[in-house]
Amino acid sequence: MAYLLGFHPGFISELEKAILYYSSESGKLAEKFKIATRKQLTGLKRNPHLRAVRYADVRFARIEKFPYAIHYSIDDTRKEVYIYALLSDYQNPDSYHRKRW
Numbered sequence: 200m201a202y203l204l205g206f207h208p209g210f211i212s213e214l215e216k217a218i219l220y221y222s223s224e225s226g227k228l229a230e231k232f233k234i235a236t237r238k239q240l241t242g243l244k245r246n247p248h249l250r251a252v253r254y255a256d257v258r259f260a261r262i263e264k265f266p267y268a269i270h271y272s273i274d275d276t277r278k279e280v281y282i283y284a285l286l287s288d289y290q291n292p293d294s295y296h297r298k299r300w
Contacts, residue, residue, distance in 0.1 A: 213285040
């Protein structure tokens with residue numbers, strides 16, 4: 200059974216910013232980023248436990264060929280994956296999460 204995905208509003212905003220950035224570089228690059236992100240989200244729906252817990256109960260799913268990771272947690276009772284953030288490898292996740300939640 201596939202898990203449902205829930206999204207923190209910050210994730211949507213971060214995703215839009217990343218797409219806008221890649222669009223300004225190249226339309227093809229933006230499309231590749233969207234495809235890679237969609238692929239990772241689809242994988243999380245099928246098997247969210249594939250990645251190890253990195254801190255607290257948060258796991259990372261890296262976007263293939265891009266310096267971004269999806270930060271998420273799993274609620275097995277509700278069969279839901281909650282997506283907190285899309286962070287660049289250059290951002291510090293500890294300070295990000297403390298200020299956002």
